[in-house]
Amino acid sequence: MEILGEFLADFVTQLQTFTLAFLIFGMLAAALKSELEVPESIYKFAVFVLLMKIGLSSGMEIREAGWAGLQAMLLPAFISMLLGIGIVVLGSQTLARLPGVRHDDALATAGLFGAVSASTILAGMLFLDEAGISYEAWIPALYPFMDIPALITAIVLANLHIARKGGKGSNVKIWAIVKECLRGHALTALIGGVLLGLLSRPELVYEGFYDALFRGFLSILMVVLGIEAYRSLKDLFKTAHWYVAYAVLAPIVHGFLGFGLGYLAHHLVGLSPGGVIMLAIIAASNSDISGPPTIRGGIPSANPSAYIGASTGLGTPVAIGICIPLFVAVGTMVFGL
């Protein structure tokens, strides 16, 4: 019961932080058929600033910590890969077996839930910052380690399934998918940021621009995510109802998997309590911007209304609104913060 009280307190705090509030505002605006819109070039720029910000801070921290910092990252990176793959396999054993759910739709959905959302990570980092819980600055650099294996696992499993059914399941070119992911708008900014932070001295531009402005850009992205969530929700309700159940439950289950493995890393390599909470939030998050085109290309027969509806429509609001306060509450209890 104590945890419920802690969760409710954190939930109210999360409602008051601007991230969730802006997200809900976007959803309401779309629901009321407002003409409010954020041009594509603006939110793409916002995504660039945000990923460059977390890339730079990761890179600078790894540089400061030196070899030890890189070593500390190894196990969490490996755990992230396991989580990315494991979440998709879990989806193929649960969601894909439910009545009325097509196998390739289910795998596409599980692929997006295994993949990662930068906006959720940032919202989680802000929550921890405000709660005064510290975490390793390289935590967001775990993003690609979970994201890419999840998308690849989903695409490989779906094509194996189609081939087994006698359809024209194409030979999956894994390296081509890895390249496509790395070349994507978001990951290029993130990896570029890590390298710039690692190899150059971007402290001044980081402090003067990226760190100073990212809250503003995040608020814009949250409005866009809210508008998108409402639009995708309408499509979701046209598909099997199981997707609604999956989209609500999966982020919570995935978060607990992340928390469990993060707890292991806490004991083995000293991952900080804040780091464990962040790993749970990353595992709970689902891809909303960069994952869908990769899935559309890799599993063409899957219905976008199902997987985008589940992911952008419900998964993101659940991850930000419920999972962030939930895992902060769990972390506070477990570590006695």
Add this chain to the structure above:
Amino acid sequence: MEFHKAKQVVIITEAVIADSVIELITRLGAPGYTLQGVTGKGERGVRAGTGFSNIYKNMRVEVIANEKVARAIAESVAQEFFDNYAGIVYLHEVEVIRAAKYGLLLSNT
């Protein structure tokens, strides 16, 4: 100035497969193409081009070529993509100047 008969292929499909479509038509001998973003409505509902990540965006690809190449492009695009992606393809009769640009002198069209 002399005008020559040629075929124009128009492909309207999902922008997310732009690279694959371009690769296919180039391999089949398209001498060039014009691509633009479009919106509209079809069997799969309104494709307004709003939203993240290209998924709900459409594009229109035009190719002018000789009849043989044009028909091959139209058939291959339909076969390759339209089971899984929204799309239509059709041919137009057009007249062009500078026939060599479109591979017209090489065939009997």
